[in-house]
């Protein structure tokens with residue numbers, strides 16, 4: 266039998282700490298490995314597979330569109346692109362859309378848009394304030410935006426124009442604002458940062474400050490968008506409206522697509538200012554449209570809200586049973602369990618052995634980001650497996666802290 270993991274080590278650039286599992290098939294919330302073992306997938310492609318694996322709506326949109334038109338260049342109008350843009354605008358507070366291929370590319374587009382705005386309306390202001398412990402992507406500019414030294418240090422010097430400040434701290438944003446500032450860019454919840462949920466007034470204070478100073482508020486909803494936190498977009502629960510919003514991940518439920526949305530006043534790109542060969546192509550847009558329409562028509566955010574509450578309640582019970590659990594937290598199906606010590610890796614392994622896939626954004630945090638169509642029975646099964654895994658992990662001596 267082919268040893269795919271050995272071949273990966275030989276041929277693939279070694280940049281990813283892999284889970285020792287070769288996945289070959291998925292259906293709904295389940296995935297199968299090459300040994301035929303089945304797992305409950307509470308990683309969901311890192312908050313991507315919002316409709317689960319091989320959802321009929323995705324499969325149908327992909328295959329139908331593949332038979333019609335896969336790619337043309339953006340010099341021509343295509344129907345799926347326009348339909349998706351219209352659907353997103355009609356269901357958000359934003360007025361215009363630019364479609365691209367990934368989250369980091371959407372954020373690049375958002376920052377370019379903010380810089381254009383700065384040039385045209387703010388006397389050449391170009392700086393974007395972002396936060397420590399954020400994650401905005403892997404391109405050089407988004408590494409500069411991402412306020413985490415481990416992503417930045419290997420690539421210095423980084424592109425100029427980003428100021429990283431503390432999250433959930435309005436005074437830090439105020440102190441960093443200068444005549445150079447054109448925008449503030451924030452995640453509604455820091456997902457990769459370990460599911461960090463700011464205080465309830467933070468976003469209202471930030472929006473008020475942006476309004477007062479004439480700055481653009483960019484919300485990176487790449488992880489929180491498309492129903493993940495229990496509403497179509499997380500901003501709907503924050504009592505603010507972004508001037509620019511970025512989407513990716515759940516938008517295609519597995520096909521690579523990203524989007525920059527902007528209010529009319531901020532949509533200042535003019536002809537030739539931005540572009541993409543693949544961005545907004547008929548294939549990914551047909552799927553994006555089918556996914557977004559399904560999420561809206563079938564109240565998928567409502568399911569995320571209910572299943573998220575069930576999951577969180579179950580995690581709180583586990584917290585009361587295991588004294589090494591520090592906190593259970595989350596919104597919708599963006600949920601985390603934090604430990605008092607760095608044992609997330611061990612918990613992940615113990616879950617894996619018992620047939621549950623979870624993710625570990627920090628050495629002391631396990632994250633649960635299952636498909637948004639997850640059922641009560643699947644949530645309960647995951648909690649039962651997790652309880653066994655915690656009992657096993659807790660029985661082990663404390664691991665040395667991960668670097």
Ligand SMILES: Cc1ncc(COP(=O)(O)O)c(C=O)c1O
Nearest residue numbers: 367368369400401402487488513
């Ligand atoms: C909030 C946020 N922004 C941006 C990105 C980058 O998206 P992509 O990996 O599609 O470039 C991620 C990915 O995890 C993310 O969570």
